[in-house]
Amino acid sequence: MQIKLVSSILGANDTLAAANRELFREKGVFVLNLMSSPGSGKTTILERTIEHLQPQLNIGVIEGDICTARDAERIAQKGVPVVQINTSGACHLDANMIASCLEDLNLDELDLLAVENVGNLVCPAEFDIGEDMKVMVLSVTEGNDKPCKYPLMFRESRALLVNKIDLLPYTNFDMDALEQDVRGINSAIQIFPVSALKDEGVEAWCQWLTQLVRRKREK
C-alpha cells in the first residue's frame, strides 16, 4: 500500500513560528535572527550593536548555544535582559524553543529582541522562529566560497555582516567576488563590512537596523 503524505517536515514548526510572529507584532517588538558559523564573531557583533543602540532602544537577547552559557554571560554584562537556550545537541533554534522562553522576557518593555542562533550555516536558515528578519555574519577568515556552499542562508537573509575586515590584509579573502556571488543569490541583500573588534562599520549597520525597528513600532 502506498500512502501519499506530502507533509512538510517543518509544518509544525511553521505553525508555531506564525504564533510567535503574531505576538511580536502585537507587542511591537522587532525580532532579529542572527546566524553564522561558529567563531565568526556573532557575540562580539551583538555586544557592539547593544553598545551603539542602548541609548535609543530597549534591547533583549535570546542566546542559543549547544551546551554552554558563556555567550549569555558576556551579553548580560552589557546590562540587557538575556535568556539562554541550551539546545543540548541540536544545531539550530526552532519556534518552540523561542516560544517557551518568551515568558522570561518582558516584551512590553522591548523595542528589539536579538536572537543569537546556534553556530551553523545550514539548519538555522531552515527553521522560521517568527523573526522579522534573518541576518547573517560571515568572517573574512572563513573564505569567500560560502555563498555557493550554503545558498539558502544567503537567500533568506536581509543583511550580511562581513566581519573581521581588519584581518583582510592577512587573508586571501576576495570581497568583490563575495559580493558578486551573494548578490547573484540575493540581489536585495544589504552588505555591511565590519570589524566588531575595532568597532569599524558597526555604526552603519546600527543606523539601518534602528530604522527598521522604528518602522515596526510606529505601525
Place this chain on the structure above:
Amino acid sequence: MNCMHELALMQGILDVVTKNAHSYGLRRITKIKLVIGKLRAVVPDSLEFCFTTLKEDIPLIAQGELEVEIKEIEGSCRRCSHQFLVEGYRFRCPQCQCTDIAVVSGSELYVDYIEGD
C-alpha cells in the same frame, strides 16, 4: 556539521513517517520517498547514512529503503513572469535581466509518500 544537520532532519522525517504509519495501520514500512530542493544544502549520502543508522532501532522501518528525489532550483521573474532554471545560484532572469526572482521550486523538504503493509 553537515552530518548533525542530516541527523536532525532524518529524526524529523522518521517521526512524521512513524506517526502516519500508525494512523494508517501499517506494521511494516518498505519505502520512504523524500523530495528535497537543491537550495536546502542537504547531502544525500549523509542523509542515507543517518537513515541506515537510525532505522535499526525502529522495527517498523528497519526493513525500509529510502528514495530521495532532488529538485532543481526554478525561478519565476517578478517583472516579466518568465520561468527558468536557476544555475550556479544566479537568480537573474535570462529574458529581462531582472534580479527580483521568486523561487518556484528548489526549497522543497517533505515526505512524498510511504509504502508498506
